[in-house]
């Protein structure tokens with residue numbers, strides 16, 4: 491597993507120059523804007539959600555439609571440049587240098603069409619998960635979303651994607667029915683089981699060298715959910731974590747939960763009752779009527795939580811449960827996948843979470859996987875299951891540059907302490923900086939992904955996160 495740490499090369503400021511006359515031609519060919527260094531909109535246009543990454547591409551294009559994507563790819567090819575599709579920039583830390591790359595921000599590809607008759611949706615590449623969840627809920631349907639509604643629906647699903655429905659409905663990549671995309675030669679493609687099946691396989695959890703302009707995804711008739719958090723003072727941490735471990739043993743797949751240590755800073759953005767406090771929490775989403783959910787949650791409530799926010803809600807409200815910031819944030823996180831959630835691995839998790847070295851971290855969480863994420867449950871994409879029962883994510887906010895090193899060191903220390911319990915691979919969406927492709931894919935999968943990339947994009951025009959190397 492690659493544990494080396496690098497400053498993302500996306501910050502490389504030595505960008506190539508798109509010659510003036512060609513730029514003029516591209517600008518006049520597009521319906522959407524082309525933004526260049528020096529333009530008043532430049533800093534806003536290149537800013538990623540992940541504020542720790544300072545992106546310096548050759549230019550930023552905001553395509554208004556598919557034709558703009560085609561024109562951008564053709565212009566990039568002509569001038570020996572690359573094109574990086576980016577929606578929100580949540581994963582901006584996973585792309586390498588943009589010095590020879592046009593950054594293609596998909597925010598204007600923002601259409602959402604819910605198709606109740608087929609329980610599916612067509613979602614533009616610039617749409618966030620929260621927007622899809624809201625639209626689907628109006629039809630009594632739910633999307634397999636992550637825990638943060640601000641994340642882009644396309645980037646999330648392509649990368650695998652797991653959230654509050656993970657144990658019942660599996661990875662979001664398995665919900666992809668079709669992709670509309672532009673390839674490295676500027677061809678407009680429909681990609682599904684019967685059209686370009688190699689790309690359809692690669693795109694679902696792997697890497698397909700195309701720019702997706704829209705996806706069609708399956709929705710699910712989830713209507714009754716109880717979700718929220720139970721919180722105890724930090725002194726109860728070990729006791730609560732082990733009770734949670736016993737509770738998840740045999741819990742139905744309709745329940746997805748996590749245990750978490752939170753150290754809230756004393757800042758106005760944090761609700762007053764939590765400001766400056768440290769707590770242990772169990773967050774859970776139970777797909778059941780309220781009475782059944784209460785019965786399932788009773789063993790945890792018997793531990794007398796100080797705070798209990800679990801209540802019946804619409805699936806569209808699940809995005810608020812985890813409390814991720816709604817605005818771009820400078821955060822540094824590290825993840826490790828655990829083979830199993832055992833007494834020993836929970837002890838190690840708690841030792842790491844409570845160690846003085848973890849003081850700079852805001853949150854250290856352990857998500858319960860399994861269920862529909864287990865091997866044998868997938869639908870045939872490059873990565874359709876997760877071979878591990880627990881996912882640990884340790885993260886801290888970096889409000890000032892001096893805080894980066896302590897947060898980085900603390901997050902890496904958590905990973906280091908848990909390594910004896912690690913599964914062989916990482917979970918791609920939770921690898922926030924470049925990692926070796928062999929940490930994400932087994933050998934046959936990686937070989938096939940590389941073959942597909944070489945066949946469709948031999949000149950490496952399409953520049954995506956977590957390159958195959």
Ligand SMILES: Cc1cc2nc3c(=O)[nH]c(=O)nc-3n(C[C@H](O)[C@H](O)[C@H](O)COP(=O)(O)OP(=O)(O)OC[C@H]3O[C@@H](n4cnc5c(N)ncnc54)[C@H](O)[C@@H]3O)c2cc1C
Pocket residue numbers: 575576577578579580581582584585596615635636637638640641642643644645646648649650651652653700701702703814815919920953954955956
């Ligand atoms: C606060 C936060 C919470 C998160 N919570 C979860 C969670 O609960 N579950 C989970 O699974 N993940 C989670 N993630 C990880 C997130 O799913 C990934 O970072 C995902 O890649 C983000 O997609 P995006 O489009 O928003 O980001 P971007 O940075 O815009 O895109 C990420 C990558 O997706 C690909 N991509 C995006 N758009 C296109 C396109 N149009 N065509 C081709 N490729 C494209 C590219 O490789 C791109 O580099 C979280 C991340 C953050 C920062």
